[in-house]
Amino acid sequence: MVERLRAKRTLYAAWSAHAVFAAANAWPRWETLVPASALVGVTMASVNIVYGLYVTTLADQLTAAAAAADRGRFSLNQSISQTRHV
Numbered sequence: 495m496v497e498r499l500r501a502k503r504t505l506y507a508a509w510s511a512h513a514v515f516a517a518a519n520a521w522p523r524w525e526t527l528v529p530a531s532a533l534v535g536v537t538m539a540s541v542n543i544v545y546g547l548y549v550t551t552l553a554d555q556l557t558a559a560a561a562a563a564d565r566g567r568f569s570l571n572q573s574i575s576q577t578r579h580v
Contacts, residue, residue, distance in 0.1 A: 501544045508537035508544075
């Protein structure tokens with residue numbers, strides 16, 4: 495599901511399923527609760543995958559931004575190693 499829909503659309507689908515489930519609880523009958531519960535159950539596995547995907551993507555973006563900010567400057571490790579050789 496995640497490969498087909500991508501991350502954002504998977505989250506939209508899952509949270510839409512949660513909205514359907516919440517609406518189904520307004521009329522708590524077997525005909526409304528069981529299908530809504532099944533829909534939430536199917537989408538929740540994908541949500542757990544997407545959360546990990548988002549965290550990894552954000553970490554990669556943060557690493558790339560930090561590396562771009564450090565270009566052209568000495569890092570702390572480089573300046574410490576240079577002071578030891580003096």
